[in-house]
Amino acid sequence: MRSIYKYFYDIFHGFYSLWTGMMTTGYYLVHPKKILTQEYPDNRGTTLYIAERFHGEVVMPHDENNEHRCTACSLCQMSCPNGSIEVKSEMIETPEGKKKKVLKQWIYHIDLCTFCGSCIDACPSDAIRMSNEFEHASYTKDAFLKVLNKPGSKLKSKEK
Amino acid sequence: MISLSDITQWIHKMLFQYLNGTVAYGAELVLAGVAVIALVVAMAIIMVYAERKFAGFFQMRWGPNRVGKWGTLQAIADTVKLMLKECITPNNADKPMFKLAPIIITVVGFLALAPFAFAKGIVLWDMNIGVFYVTAISSLSVIGILMGGWASNNKYSLLGALRSGAQIVSYELSAGLSIAAIIVMSGSMSLNDIILAQTDGWWILRGHIPAIIAFVISIIASTAEANRSPFDLAEGEQELTGGYHTEYSGIQFALFFLAEYTTMFILAMLNITLFLGGWMPFHIPGLTVFNHIMDFIPGIVWFFGKTFFILFLMIWFRWTFPRMRIDKLLKLEWKYLLPISIVNLLFAAFITLMGWHF
Numbered sequence: 388m389r390s391i392y393k394y395f396y397d398i399f400h401g402f403y404s405l406w407t408g409m410m411t412t413g414y415y416l417v418h419p420k421k422i423l424t425q426e427y428p429d430n431r432g433t434t435l436y437i438a439e440r441f442h443g444e445v446v447m448p449h450d451e452n453n454e455h456r457c458t459a460c461s462l463c464q465m466s467c468p469n470g471s472i473e474v475k476s477e478m479i480e481t482p483e484g485k486k487k488k489v490l491k492q493w494i495y496h497i498d499l500c501t502f503c504g505s506c507i508d509a510c511p512s513d514a515i516r517m518s519n520e521f522e523h524a525s526y527t528k529d530a531f532l533k534v535l536n537k538p539g540s541k542l543k544s545k546e547k
Numbered sequence: 548m549i550s551l552s553d554i555t556q557w558i559h560k561m562l563f564q565y566l567n568g569t570v571a572y573g574a575e576l577v578l579a580g581v582a583v584i585a586l587v588v589a590m591a592i593i594m595v596y597a598e599r600k601f602a603g604f605f606q607m608r609w610g611p612n613r614v615g616k617w618g619t620l621q622a623i624a625d626t627v628k629l630m631l632k633e634c635i636t637p638n639n640a641d642k643p644m645f646k647l648a649p650i651i652i653t654v655v656g657f658l659a660l661a662p663f664a665f666a667k668g669i670v671l672w673d674m675n676i677g678v679f680y681v682t683a684i685s686s687l688s689v690i691g692i693l694m695g696g697w698a699s700n701n702k703y704s705l706l707g708a709l710r711s712g713a714q715i716v717s718y719e720l721s722a723g724l725s726i727a728a729i730i731v732m733s734g735s736m737s738l739n740d741i742i743l744a745q746t747d748g749w750w751i752l753r754g755h756i757p758a759i760i761a762f763v764i765s766i767i768a769s770t771a772e773a774n775r776s777p778f779d780l781a782e783g784e785q786e787l788t789g790g791y792h793t794e795y796s797g798i799q800f801a802l803f804f805l806a807e808y809t810t811m812f813i814l815a816m817l818n819i820t821l822f823l824g825g826w827m828p829f830h831i832p833g834l835t836v837f838n839h840i841m842d843f844i845p846g847i848v849w850f851f852g853k854t855f856f857i858l859f860l861m862i863w864f865r866w867t868f869p870r871m872r873i874d875k876l877l878k879l880e881w882k883y884l885l886p887i888s889i890v891n892l893l894f895a896a897f898i899t900l901m902g903w904h905f
């Protein structure tokens with residue numbers, strides 16, 4: 388008896404679940420407004436939407452005084468699995484006469500980068516972040532070698 | 548009002564007036580053949596476009612929208628591309644069989660078109676066992692599939708072909724039994740007579756419960772016979788890289804593709820002829836005025852309207868349901884569809900015997 392009940396239950400339940408699926412796709416069919424496709428080259432600069440958390444490239448934010456937060460500790464360089472970061476630092480003498488290591492060049496080889504985000508996680512001073520810029524195509528290889536710290540930029544002094 | 552059959556009658560008279568009997572007959576055969584090929588190719592192009600466009604909308608995409616307005620020329624561009632491509636035959640393939648398989652499968656598709664009545668009096672060959680002929684011929688396509696899979700000398704092709712064989716052979720059964728339910732009710736195997744028997748109303752309405760059950764089973768079985776999703780594990784892109792036509796390219800691949808859509812088209816036509824009255828307009832007995840208004844819509848419009856409705860259902864299935872596993876597929880047939888359709892056939896016979904249909 389139970390097995391007979393189960394047999395017919397399976398049939399009707401099967402039809403019910405198929406019907407639910409068909410209603411879902413049918414709903415999409417008659418609601419073209421819901422279409423997710425972005426017609427990319429056409430909507431460039433107008434309605435193009437890239438999610439904020441998209442891993443596009445590594446950038447180093449600078450504030451209005453041209454100051455970044457990188458202390459040249461090279462933890463990002465060590466954490467990168469592909470060796471796409473070179474942190475070049477130099478020793479300078481501060482006005483107080485102390486020796487200090489400061490960032491000279493933060494070199495980013497975007498052509499080696501897999502956009503994993505390890506460097507961002509590794510950075511103790513939140514000096515770098517991911518931007519959602521994705522149009523990196525270029526005809527020359529030089530375009531893939533970026534220096535992230537702007538010329539003449541300095542380390543931001545610690546907030547007291 | 549000039550109907551399509553007047554035009555064919557006129558061509559027939561013209562030919563026999565100006566040519567002698569044998570030549571005129573030959574000319575008619577050629578004309579019919581050309582008409583069939585044109586119809587199938589046109590339908591295939593329309594269906595490919597419709598399929599891709601609907602697929603897009605079902606899945607929240609746009610579908611083709613770059614070639615021509617709304618992407619209308621996409622299917623034609625694809626056809627031209629396939630025709631221009633080289634047909635590659637693998638080195639260790641069984642060459643004659645490999646070349647024969649797509650031809651056989653296409654020929655089978657064209658042959659099955661013969662007994663269909665497209666409108667009043669438009670039928671290529673009105674034979675008295677039309678339904679039987681269509682089921683017999685369309686199940687031959689499995690030979691083409693098996694040949695293609697075997698001759699390719701590729702394990703994926705062979706697996707795809709064997710799966711397809713198992714599937715078509717099993718689903719023929721329930722398709723045949725659900726068709727038999729309608730044959731019992733209308734008492735004829737000629738597709739023309741079955742359509743004429745539906746003058747007072749289509750079988751799906753007049754035959755109530757058994758006809759509806761038969762219709763549902765027949766639609767499921769047709770989807771399976773056409774190797775379409777959710778029963779498309781003969782192709783199974785993910786596991787089999789394309790199934791029995793993995794090794795085919797160019798026009799040979801196009802023939803397989805055409806055959807797939809021809810099968811789909813034929814099964815849709817068979818279903819509407821049996822259940823939805825073929826070219827017969829929608830009639831309600833008693834409402835003479837309504838029936839006359841319906842008669843003004845030509846039969847060919849009814850026919851293709853209904854065919855496209857069934858094709859739309861199949862497209863809807865394909866882009867909604869996930870693919871079935873092979874054991875589940877066979878379980879569905881042997882444990883569910885077959886027993887139900889046997890009982891349904893008996894039920895239909897009983898209802899016909901008691902005269903309980905309308």
Ligand code: SF4
Nearest residue numbers: 467500501503504506
């Ligand atoms: S995102 Fe990953 S691969 Fe790219 S620079 Fe950072 S750690 Fe290296």
Ligand code: SF4
Nearest residue numbers: 457458460461463510
């Ligand atoms: S970006 Fe962060 S981790 Fe890398 S060197 Fe600068 S402070 Fe250190």
